[in-house]
Amino acid sequence: MSERGAAGTNDGDRDGWSGSAETAELAERAHLLDRSDPLATTRERFSLPPGLIYLDGNSLGALPTAVPERVAETIRRDWGQGLIASWWDAGWWEAPQRVGELIAPLLGAAPGQVVVGDSTSVNVFRAVVAGWRLAQQDDPGRTEIVVDDTTFPTDGYLAASAGRLLGARVRRAHPTDVNAFDEHTAVALINHVDYRTGRRWDLPAVTSRAQRAGARIVWDLSHSAGAMPVDLDRHGVDLAVGCGYKFLNGGPGAPSYLYVRSELQDRLDQPLPGWSSHAEPFAMEADHRPAPGIVRARGGTPEILSLLALEAALEVWQGVEIEQVRAKSLALTGFFMECVDALTEPGRFRVLTPRGDDRGSQVSLSAPDAAALLPRLADALVVGDHRPPDVLRFGFAPLYVGFTDALRAARTLARVAGRRDVTAG
Numbered sequence: 001m002s003e004r005g006a007a008g009t010n011d012g013d014r015d016g017w018s019g020s021a022e023t024a025e026l027a028e029r030a031h032l033l034d035r036s037d038p039l040a041t042t043r044e045r046f047s048l049p050p051g052l053i054y055l056d057g058n059s060l061g062a063l064p065t066a067v068p069e070r071v072a073e074t075i076r077r078d079w080g081q082g083l084i085a086s087w088w089d090a091g092w093w094e095a096p097q098r099v100g101e102l103i104a105p106l107l108g109a110a111p112g113q114v115v116v117g118d119s120t121s122v123n124v125f126r127a128v129v130a131g132w133r134l135a136q137q138d139d140p141g142r143t144e145i146v147v148d149d150t151t152f153p154t155d156g157y158l159a160a161s162a163g164r165l166l167g168a169r170v171r172r173a174h175p176t177d178v179n180a181f182d183e184h185t186a187v188a189l190i191n192h193v194d195y196r197t198g199r200r201w202d203l204p205a206v207t208s209r210a211q212r213a214g215a216r217i218v219w220d221l222s223h224s225a226g227a228m229p230v231d232l233d234r235h236g237v238d239l240a241v242g243c244g245y246k247f248l249n250g251g252p253g254a255p256s257y258l259y260v261r262s263e264l265q266d267r268l269d270q271p272l273p274g275w276s277s278h279a280e281p282f283a284m285e286a287d288h289r290p291a292p293g294i295v296r297a298r299g300g301t302p303e304i305l306s307l308l309a310l311e312a313a314l315e316v317w318q319g320v321e322i323e324q325v326r327a328k329s330l331a332l333t334g335f336f337m338e339c340v341d342a343l344t345e346p347g348r349f350r351v352l353t354p355r356g357d358d359r360g361s362q363v364s365l366s367a368p369d370a371a372a373l374l375p376r377l378a379d380a381l382v383v384g385d386h387r388p389p390d391v392l393r394f395g396f397a398p399l400y401v402g403f404t405d406a407l408r409a410a411r412t413l414a415r416v417a418g419r420r421d422v423t424a425g
């Protein structure tokens, strides 16, 4: 469980530094950037421990202030008093579609194409097999599932398992490989942002390459949705999935979302149908008769408590444009890289994240002692994470992280990494 150790104790000097002209200039810029930040006030919509610089929202988003009361009320009133009637009276039964409609604008999806429920892993499986079956309907001769070779592990594991069940060959390919897909490819599963390096792949180009080869495409948007526009409808994406607990702040284990392009829904043959995806769930028929529309992508009983926590969490997006979020995300990550360059010893860290706009909302640095630095950062109230063997990841959630936070994190990093002159004491 190497994930442990990220939560630190609140002690020690957190801001100390020498105050050189260079650092003073960075501080001044951070201050000005925060002052002109149109998203500066959205931080008030979150409940964060005082003094903490939380740079792990790409793994577990922060707690929106609306969530605790909403969940408590759902438990006390709707479960405690309403009991079984709450499935209808409190809108529980429709919640997977209702929460899907709240996420849809963040994905660039018109209504009726997003449903929420089950884990991302489960929906990866659902989408890959559904994509395979859609491809087989058009061309039963296709034999391959292609997975990007930088994928988050769960996607690779599930594609491999789907491959064994379907009798498909599973092939790894790099997302920039123009020959990644061919006449054998039935479905491709690609991560929009590489969880390790923060590199963003070209969704329109990869989608069109896959589709030109006659394949169906499934995007895993876990590290992009909520941090940048993804424009699924505009780019004609077939299927997409993603986590509810990262940039969507739905809480630990929040249900995931599944997007199915409307034109494909009538033909969707998903591998995990349940009574809740049935056209008449309460008819209790022996055979599954798929519901029309996106409901067809549901499974069993929805996980109401976590679904409604996610629904309350999505209130933080009121009045927020995803383009503003992207602009701030690029500015924040760019500023952080600049601070790391200026404040840490040359060569101490290698920046793995692209400096161009082909990046997500995180900065990954490699150093041989990355694992040892993480708890020291946490002790100084800077929370990032570590991915083996040598990567330090810092996620920048633009709704609650500011430029002064980015500078403070870089200064703290410089100090724990041994830069004595960045310590004032």
Ligand SMILES: Cc1ncc(COP(=O)(O)O)c(C=O)c1O
Residues within 6 Å of the ligand: 119, 120, 121, 122, 152, 154, 155, 191, 195, 220, 222, 223, 243
């Ligand atoms: C890109 C990506 N896909 C899938 C997952 C797995 O999601 P879950 O464990 O919630 O099923 C994660 C994170 O754990 C992820 O980063």
Ligand SMILES: Nc1c(O)cccc1C(=O)C[C@H](N)C(=O)O
Residues within 6 Å of the ligand: 003, 058, 059, 060, 152, 195, 253
């Ligand atoms: N889901 C997680 C969890 O339950 C505990 C710790 C981390 C996670 C993560 O989401 C990891 C994340 N997908 C990653 O990008 O590494």
